[in-house]
Amino acid sequence: MSSNEDVLQKLPYDAVRTALIEVIHSIIPTKNYALQLEEGSSKGDNYVGVVHRLNISYEEKESENVRKSKKVGMFVKVPPTNIQRRNQFFARPCFLREALMYDEFLPLLAKFQQSKGINPEVDGFKEHAICYKSLSDELHEAIFMEDLGNKGFRMNDRFVDPSLEIVKLIMKALGKLHALSFALKDQCPDEFAKFRDIEEILKRNDKFFVDYINGLKEMAIEALSNEGDEKYLQFFKSFIEKKPLYNRMTELTEGFRAEPYAVMNHGDCWNNNILFKYNNETAVDIKLIDWQISRFSSPACDLSYYIFPCTTKPLRDLYYQEIMDVYYSELAQFLKKLGSDPEVLFPRPALDDQLKRFGSFGVIMSLMLIPTLTAKADNVPDLDEISARMEAGDVEFTKEAFGNKVPETFSRIRDVLVDAINLEYLV
Known part of the structure; x- marks a missing residue:
C-alpha cells in the first residue's frame, strides 16, 4: 500500500476518501502528490465534528528545466463515528x-x-x-475546506x-x-x-x-x-x-x-x-x-x-x-x-x-x-x-x-x- 493510501485510510468511509481525491485533483495541477494528515483541532475546540488537517505536497513545472515545490492545505471535517455522540x-x-x-x-x-x-x-x-465540497449522505457527511493557517490565520x-x-x-x-x-x-x-x-x-x-x-x-x-x-x-x-x-x-x-x-x-x-x-x-x-x-x-x-x-x-x-x-x-x-x-x-x-x-x-x-x-x-x-x-x-x-x-x-x-x-x- 502506498503512503498516500495509508493516509487516506485514516479517514472514515470510502465516500469521504473518494470525494477527497476529487477535490485534490480540482485544486492542484498534477496527480503526483504526497499527503500528510494530522489532527486539525485540540481537545475542547470542536464538539460536533472531527477535524483533520491535510497537507498536499507537489511539484509544479515553471519552465522546461525548473520545477518548484508547492504545498496546499485543507481541512476535512467529518462527524463523529461514535453513534451515541x-x-x-x-x-x-x-x-x-x-x-x-x-x-x-x-x-x-x-x-x-x-x-x-x-x-x-x-x-x-x-x-x-x-469550501471546496460537501457531502450530505447520512453517516458519510463531510466538509472539505481551505486551511486558513496557510494564509496566516489562527x-x-x-x-x-x-x-x-x-x-x-x-x-x-x-x-x-x-x-x-x-x-x-x-x-x-x-x-x-x-x-x-x-x-x-x-x-x-x-x-x-x-x-x-x-x-x-x-x-x-x-x-x-x-x-x-x-x-x-x-x-x-x-x-x-x-x-x-x-x-x-x-x-x-x-x-x-x-x-x-x-x-x-x-x-x-x-x-x-x-x-x-x-x-x-x-x-x-x-x-x-x-x-x-x-x-x-x-x-x-x-x-x-x-x-x-x-x-x-x-x-x-x-x-x-x-x-x-x-x-x-x-x-x-x-x-x-x-x-x-x-x-x-x-x-x-x-x-x-x-x-x-x-x-x-x-x-x-x-x-x-x-x-x-x-x-x-x-x-x-x-x-x-x-x-x-x-x-x-x-x-x-x-x-x-x-x-x-x-x-x-x-x-x-x-x-x-x-x-x-x-x-x-x-x-
Whole structure:
C-alpha cells in the first residue's frame, strides 16, 4: 500500500476518501502528490465534528528545466463515528446546516455583492473560508475546506481575553453579514425566502437536552450567591420563574419574533469559531468558521452570543456602547453600498430594542460556553463517555462534566448576569 493510501485510510468511509481525491485533483495541477494528515483541532475546540488537517505536497513545472515545490492545505471535517455522540450532539443536522451555508448561502452573498460592483475580497464581506465540497449522505457527511493557517490565520488562545480591537473586527464582520441579509430581503426576497424557513438546530424534542438547559440555572444561582448580589439573584430567580431557560432559548431564536429585523446569523460566533490574522501583534483580519448552527433570527442573537461569553466585564463596562456603535455603523454603511436604506430597514433605535428583547439569548449561551472557555485542556470531558451517559439519561453526570466549577467560571457568569440585568436584557 502506498503512503498516500495509508493516509487516506485514516479517514472514515470510502465516500469521504473518494470525494477527497476529487477535490485534490480540482485544486492542484498534477496527480503526483504526497499527503500528510494530522489532527486539525485540540481537545475542547470542536464538539460536533472531527477535524483533520491535510497537507498536499507537489511539484509544479515553471519552465522546461525548473520545477518548484508547492504545498496546499485543507481541512476535512467529518462527524463523529461514535453513534451515541452523533445523536447527542446532533451531528447530522449540524453538518446539513453547514453544507447549506457553504453550498448555497455564502455563494449567494458573493453573487449579490458582485452584482453591486463589490469585490468581496476588497471591500465586501469575505470573512469566511472557501469550501471546496460537501457531502450530505447520512453517516458519510463531510466538509472539505481551505486551511486558513496557510494564509496566516489562527485561533486565539481562549484563556487570553480579547482586546477592544479584536472585538471591533468581529462586530464589523457581523455588521456586513447582517447587512447582506437585510439587502437580500429588501431586493431579492424570492432568493432569500428559503433561508427564512430553516429549522432551529437547538430546538430538540429531547427530554435530556431540555432538562440540561433548564438545569443551567443552578450555575447562575450559585454565581450570584455572594454577599452584595442579593438583588441580582432575586431578579434572576424571577426571570426563570416566568419561563424555563429552554423555552426562552428556543423562543429567542425564532425569526418571526424578530421581524422585520430578523437576519441570517452565523449562529455560533464565539472564540473557538473565529480565526485571526495578525500583522506583528495587531489583528488585521478574521474568518468565521463552523456555520453549523446558523439560524434566521434577531441580529441580537449573534451579538450577545459573542459579547457575553467571550468578553470581560471591564471591557464591557468601558466600551459596550462603543462596540454596538461600531457594529451598527458598519452595517449601515455596507447596507447603503448594497443599495438599501438602513433608516428604513434597520434604524439605530431598532438595534437597541432588539438587544433588550433578544439579548438574553447570549446570557443563556454563556451558561453553556463559559465553562468550556475556562476549562483547561486536561479537564475537557471525554465526549464519547458523555454521549453514552447522555443517552442513558444521566443528567447529573453531564452537568458535572460540563460544569467546570472553578472560581473563574463563576466569576465570569456572575459578571455576565450583572451586566445583562443592568442593561435590562433579562425581561
